[in-house]
Amino acid sequence: MSASSARKNRLFRPYSRMHVGIAFLLVLLLLVVGRLFWVQGLDPGGRAEAAAAQRTLVESIPAVRGEITDSRGTVLARTLQRYDITVDQSAVAAVTVPHKDGSTETVTPTQAVYKIADALGMKDTDVKAALDGDKSFNYVARGVTPEQYNALRELNLPYIYGQPTFQRSYPDGSLGGSVVGFLGGDNQALGGIEQTQDSLLRGTDGERRFEISGDGVRIPVAPQEQKAAENGSNVKLSLDSDVQFFAEQAVRERAKQLKAEWGTAVVMDVKTGKVLALADTSSVDPNVPGKADAADLGSRAVTQAVEPGSTEKIATVAGALDRGIVSPTTEITVPPYLQIGSEKITDAFDHGTQNRTAAGIIADSMNTGTVIMGSKMDKQARHDNLANFGVGSATGIELPGESTGILAPADQWDPRQEYTVLFGQGVSQTPLRTASIFQAVANKGRQIEPRLVDSVTAPDGTVTTPERPEPKQVLSESAAQQTLDIMENVVTQGGAKEAAVPGYRVGGKTGTAEAPSESGGYEGYTTSFVGVAPMEDPQYLVAVTMQRPQGDVHTLGVTSTFSTIMSQVLHHFNVAPSTTTGPKLDMQVPQNVDRGVTPTNALEQTWPQPGRDESQD
Amino acid sequence: MSSATSASHPSSGDPSGRGADGRRPLSVVPRRAARRSRVSTVVMCTLALAAALVGILLLNIQITQGQYQLTELTGQQRALSQENEALTQDIEANSAPQNLAARANDLGMVPAKDVGSIQLGTGDVTAPSAPAEKTDAQNILVPPAQMKGSDAAEANRIAAEERAEKRAKEEADKKTAQRKAAQKADESRDLNGGSIPAPSQRAPGQ
Numbered sequence: 001m002s003a004s005s006a007r008k009n010r011l012f013r014p015y016s017r018m019h020v021g022i023a024f025l026l027v028l029l030l031l032v033v034g035r036l037f038w039v040q041g042l043d044p045g046g047r048a049e050a051a052a053a054q055r056t057l058v059e060s061i062p063a064v065r066g067e068i069t070d071s072r073g074t075v076l077a078r079t080l081q082r083y084d085i086t087v088d089q090s091a092v093a094a095v096t097v098p099h100k101d102g103s104t105e106t107v108t109p110t111q112a113v114y115k116i117a118d119a120l121g122m123k124d125t126d127v128k129a130a131l132d133g134d135k136s137f138n139y140v141a142r143g144v145t146p147e148q149y150n151a152l153r154e155l156n157l158p159y160i161y162g163q164p165t166f167q168r169s170y171p172d173g174s175l176g177g178s179v180v181g182f183l184g185g186d187n188q189a190l191g192g193i194e195q196t197q198d199s200l201l202r203g204t205d206g207e208r209r210f211e212i213s214g215d216g217v218r219i220p221v222a223p224q225e226q227k228a229a230e231n232g233s234n235v236k237l238s239l240d241s242d243v244q245f246f247a248e249q250a251v252r253e254r255a256k257q258l259k260a261e262w263g264t265a266v267v268m269d270v271k272t273g274k275v276l277a278l279a280d281t282s283s284v285d286p287n288v289p290g291k292a293d294a295a296d297l298g299s300r301a302v303t304q305a306v307e308p309g310s311t312e313k314i315a316t317v318a319g320a321l322d323r324g325i326v327s328p329t330t331e332i333t334v335p336p337y338l339q340i341g342s343e344k345i346t347d348a349f350d351h352g353t354q355n356r357t358a359a360g361i362i363a364d365s366m367n368t369g370t371v372i373m374g375s376k377m378d379k380q381a382r383h384d385n386l387a388n389f390g391v392g393s394a395t396g397i398e399l400p401g402e403s404t405g406i407l408a409p410a411d412q413w414d415p416r417q418e419y420t421v422l423f424g425q426g427v428s429q430t431p432l433r434t435a436s437i438f439q440a441v442a443n444k445g446r447q448i449e450p451r452l453v454d455s456v457t458a459p460d461g462t463v464t465t466p467e468r469p470e471p472k473q474v475l476s477e478s479a480a481q482q483t484l485d486i487m488e489n490v491v492t493q494g495g496a497k498e499a500a501v502p503g504y505r506v507g508g509k510t511g512t513a514e515a516p517s518e519s520g521g522y523e524g525y526t527t528s529f530v531g532v533a534p535m536e537d538p539q540y541l542v543a544v545t546m547q548r549p550q551g552d553v554h555t556l557g558v559t560s561t562f563s564t565i566m567s568q569v570l571h572h573f574n575v576a577p578s579t580t581t582g583p584k585l586d587m588q589v590p591q592n593v594d595r596g597v598t599p600t601n602a603l604e605q606t607w608p609q610p611g612r613d614e615s616q617d
Numbered sequence: 618m619s620s621a622t623s624a625s626h627p628s629s630g631d632p633s634g635r636g637a638d639g640r641r642p643l644s645v646v647p648r649r650a651a652r653r654s655r656v657s658t659v660v661m662c663t664l665a666l667a668a669a670l671v672g673i674l675l676l677n678i679q680i681t682q683g684q685y686q687l688t689e690l691t692g693q694q695r696a697l698s699q700e701n702e703a704l705t706q707d708i709e710a711n712s713a714p715q716n717l718a719a720r721a722n723d724l725g726m727v728p729a730k731d732v733g734s735i736q737l738g739t740g741d742v743t744a745p746s747a748p749a750e751k752t753d754a755q756n757i758l759v760p761p762a763q764m765k766g767s768d769a770a771e772a773n774r775i776a777a778e779e780r781a782e783k784r785a786k787e788e789a790d791k792k793t794a795q796r797k798a799a800q801k802a803d804e805s806r807d808l809n810g811g812s813i814p815a816p817s818q819r820a821p822g823q
Binding site for chain 2: 074075078080081082143144145146147150167169170171172173174175241242244245248249252253256285287288291502503567571576577
């Protein structure tokens with residue numbers, strides 16, 4: 001074809017059939033390219049993502065839960081490597097398994113059951129039940145040890161799988177179990193420190209992302225991401241497991257003797273408010289929380305509010321001393337009983353009209369004398385005095401379910417209650433709060449709310465100390481010292497001589513309260529003793545409480561239990577024996593009895609106000 | 618390559634020797650030397666190749682062996698750390714205060730009653746200090762932990778159960794003995810021929 005004829009052709013027939021065809025194909029190509037760009041480039045339907053998601057497998061890397069240790073580093077809760085054993089029931093059949101020496105053996109399902117049972121230390125019937133069925137996933141055993149898992153792996157059974165998991169282990173068991181706490185079946189923290197410090201202990205799970213092909217094989221060249229797990233922090237408590245043991249053993253022995261409903265002991269460091277032991281007569285073994293009674297799951301010193309009884313007289317006398325109403329040697333004439341309107345207030349022992357010092361009133365735990373002293377504070381002041389010591393509010397200790405106790409507002413008190421609160425009836429508080437009142441007295445009037453967590457160690461080794469509560473001056477230093485003197489006379493001259501610890505000066509106060517019954521009224525008693533030692537510079541506090549002990553009211557005391565625990569505590573912490581002797585305060589001054597005082601007018605008697613200067617000498 | 622150079626040399630060397638008058642032809646000694654070294658080059662190359670191959674082979678074997686060793690050591694490490702974990706658990710089970718106290722009791726140890734202290738200045742032992750007295754074994758009321766997966770914990774639990782059984786048996790024996798003694802005392806009482814004991818008066822102060 002010549003060039004001119006081609007030009008001519010083009011002039012006359014500008015679009016040949018071929019051109020049209022090419023143009024048509026070009027348009028088609030454009031459509032395909034456009035579509036390709038639409039699908040690949042723009043991807044409005046998210047197909048690529050969906051495909052990637054289908055390929056991508058996300059495996060979680062569980063974080064290891066932190067340890068809980070006592071103040072000396074003894075582990076109270078630890079995380080152990082364990083395996084969950086699962087079976088693909090649909091694949092259970094006679095299989096030929098290779099041995100290490102190259103030989104093979106055919107294992108029937110029945111043989112397999114016996115072998116698995118042997119390896120895991122389980123009952124044959126349980127294993128058989130787990131293997132029977134047509135589920136593709138079923139648990140055979142949970143939390144087996146690496147040893148058992150290795151024995152099982154040597155069986156080479158293709159339908160048995162092991163999944164690594166963790167198990168919490170508590171070496172001390174029920175010793176301090178309610179304080180340490182426990183985890184539920186799904187590793188949910190359900191009690192004690194485990195629950196309150198869960199966010200620190202738990203850590204953050206990591207994850208591993210990788211792509212798998214259609215047949216489930218990992219694609220080696222595909223991108224993979226790995227986010228390492230961040231393990232939980234270790235929590236160190238101020239608890240001392242040896243002290244915890246002494247306290248639990250002592251309180252359990254006494255509770256057994258007295259057939260008490262329950263008992264608790266609190267051991268505290270006076271200077272810091274750190275709790276060294278929170279003993280219970282029975283408590284949960286965190287290894288098997290399901291076997292425990294519901295009442296044993298919490299620490300009763302924190303969860304149970306009881307009427308404190310006579311231990312509250314220390315708060316009353318401290319308030320009276322602080323307000324300059326009395327001094328330890330102020331003489332008050334105490335009639336055999338008090339008649340205030342229709343209310344009669346008596347003592348636990350019979351006596352005639354006596355002239356007692358303030359110290360003598362507390363030493364023999366006289367309700368009458370305490371009321372005479374305390375009634376010099378008006379109703380609101382009595383309420384404020386208790387509230388100042390924290391009665392009616394929680395301590396904020398790191399344990400779940402703390403009870404605040406009940407301190408009714410002063411204007412809601414009935415005519416009896418306004419006097420009974422002075423000796424600890426008609427008001428309720430936890431044994432821990434009672435201990436906290438004595439801590440304030442023994443620490444120069446500075447109350448530090450009790451705490452259990454000493455420090456937290458992050459996985460990278462950084463140690464943080466939780467912010468400690470601010471000391472609160474609830475009492476003047478001189479009033480605190482005078483209260484201590486009175487407490488020491490309770491042990492040296494008063495009704496708690498059994499509380500003495502040989503070699504050391506101790507002071508404290510007994511308490512016997514009627515225990516409110518659940519069905520209304522009162523039933524049984526709550527007996528207690530709270531004391532501190534050594535008196536020249538109080539360092540440790542022990543508070544023992546016994547709920548509804550059986551027997552005669554005069555033999556239900558826990559002073560000897562206090563002495564046992566305090567003696568162990570002082571020796572355990574190498575406290576030097578006392579070299580001084582305490583002040584010996586007069587208990588009674590019989591010659592100064594005011595004969596004009598009767599049960600009805602006793603509250604009206606007055607005495608010279610102690611001078612501030614004199615009281616500090 | 619070597620054959621090509623040997624072929625070209627005579628043809629290119631001859632015209633230059635012929636055209637120059639009295640000029641000394643260029644020495645060919647090095648060529649002879651080169652020809653001799655040709656064989657050794659081949660041998661050398663072959664040897665080098667063989668050496669490289671052997672080297673790579675050895676290296677590969679080394680790496681593979683290292684891999685095997687790594688796997689084995691990793692397995693060993695895991696086994697050891699798991700063993701370590703199990704042993705730690707056993708130690709912790711044995712050193713739990715209640716188990717220690719119970720074992721001390723089994724050995725006949727008793728709690729110290731009066732603990733003296735030494736005055737460093739004078740060397741005196743201050744009261745109260747007295748040797749401990751032999752008493753009945755303390756009844757440890759804190760039960761051992763029901764820890765799973767530790768033989769030591771299991772052993773402690775069994776020991777505690779045995780102690781409790783023994784104690785219960787002893788108490789039962791004691792009660793039986795007491796009852797028998799009371800019975801015997803009853804029988805030996807002089808009833809003056811009758812069967813009802815005479816009324817006894819409580820002494821004052823009792």
